[in-house]
Amino acid sequence: MATVLSDWDDRLVRGFRFACRPGCALCCYAQPRVDPDELSSLRAAHEIPVLRDRADVLHVRSYPDGGACRLLSEDRCIAHLVRPLVCSSFPVEPYAGRRSWQPSVVLSCPGLSLAPLDDWAQGVVPSEPASGLDLELRSARRRALRPRAVAVPVTAAAERRRWEARLRRRGQWVDYDVLRTTIAAGVAKIDDVELPGEEPPDLSDGRELLPIFYDGRSGPVSLAAHPLGWSLDKLSPRGGVARSLGVFPIPTEVPEIDDSAARRLAGYLVYWLHRDQLIDEALLAASTDAQSRPLETWVRSELAWIRATVLSRAVVRAHAVGEYTRILDRAAIDRGIMASDADLLDRGGPGAIP
Ligand code: SF4
Ligand code: SF4
Structure with a gap:
């Protein structure tokens, strides 16, 4: 069955307000x-x-x-x-x-x-x-x-059909929307996580591959694995490091967060749950899982890993700006989300445009 995606589902952009920030780049x-x-x-x-x-x-x-x-x-x-x-x-x-x-x-x-x-x-x-x-x-x-x-929708649909068929043979297939409804209600309880989640690469493959984020000053900051932890470096537009912001220990303990921060993080996880990219990743993992764990387990594990990534980066960024407190607030979680989202999206998936 050929798949031509003529529909354009704008749910994941609704409500967002955008104004490009001068000097960000x-x-x-x-x-x-x-x-x-x-x-x-x-x-x-x-x-x-x-x-x-x-x-x-x-x-x-x-x-x-x-x-x-x-x-x-x-x-x-x-x-x-x-x-x-x-x-x-x-x-x-x-x-x-x-x-x-x-x-x-x-x-x-x-x-x-x-x-x-x-x-x-x-x-x-x-x-x-x-x-x-x-x-x-x-x-x-x-x-x-x-x-x-x-061609992307066609090849993506073929891949999903193949993965789905394996789960159907095991009697484990669950529709994406059913999964979302089941998991979203308890997303705040996905708190049994192991930090640090997605680790940044080191410099051996080039600075271009590092996660970067905007920290309010001109030019982005990169996050890299370092022998002593994670290093944060402000990048120069002509290449290389304009200024080192320091090397910080890799967070391993799950930090406490206040109620407002918890709501923001839960919202981010539900947002990811509605990106088909996440369930595609889980579907691939479930269909090739030698232990036949159900799709729902894989989706929860993806969300736990995203939560761990955001928390780790929130902790390191809080240290870098001298605003680390024992209980992270919403601003800290926002910084963690902003330091994570592009990196997490970069994993691609069958529906990503090359
Ligand atoms: S990342 Fe910065 S420069 Fe790019 S669109 Fe966003 S605000 Fe504008
Ligand atoms: S990435 Fe290059 S081409 Fe694209 S908007 Fe920035 S400067 Fe222009």
Whole structure:
């Protein structure tokens, strides 16, 4: 059965307010993908070094050692009007979900308010439309129609059918929406977690692979594994480290969080639960699990791991800004979410556009 996703489910962008933050440039510490027609437009006005990756996809080169895209100058894109769709759609990320295209927002972007997560914490889909994201949503739709993306729903559906068939043979298949309803109600009880969750890589494969986040100062901060713990470094646009913020012990003890922070974190987990990407990951894991643990177990384990990742990064960021307290508040959890979301989304999944 061919799968053509004509539907566009906007539930995961509803309620979000966006205004790009001057001086941030977090999303420009990247090598943006360019299609040949985009490259022609860019090259009509600019000298652009490009690279071709193993999947034969072209990218605008960044400065070496984790630097910014070569088109960034003084925290502004010099090719703003002809920037690639992957840039003009940010922070909206489309994913070919099980029933429709499923755009969600990259919560590492400091131009977004995280307030809609409070609705998700109560199991409510925000009713307000997104605000300030019209252009980004239009660009995200255009990305989903590009030649590189059109096959993604078909291949993703084929993979899901294969994984689902294995679970059906074991009598363990559960529909995504049924899983969500079952798990969302008890998401706050997913607190038996082991820190630190997703660990950052070390520098051996290059600074480009490190998780980065905006910390309120110009230029992003990277998180890297270090022999003494985790190091936080403010990056320079021309590559390398502008300033070290320190090396901090890897958090291993689950911190206490106050009620407001707990609601925000629960909202984030429910938000992830509604991203098909998470259940796709769990479905793959369940279908290849030698111990035949049920799909629900794998979904809960994914959520526990996300919770651990956010808590670890919240602790380290709190230490880095000198605001660590024994009980983490909502601001600390927000910092943990912002330091985690892009990294977690980067894992891809069958519905991700290459
Ligand atoms: S990360 Fe968000 S706020 Fe920062 S430059 Fe990009 S779109 Fe703007
Ligand atoms: S093309 Fe422009 S918007 Fe895109 S990453 Fe480069 S500088 Fe940023």
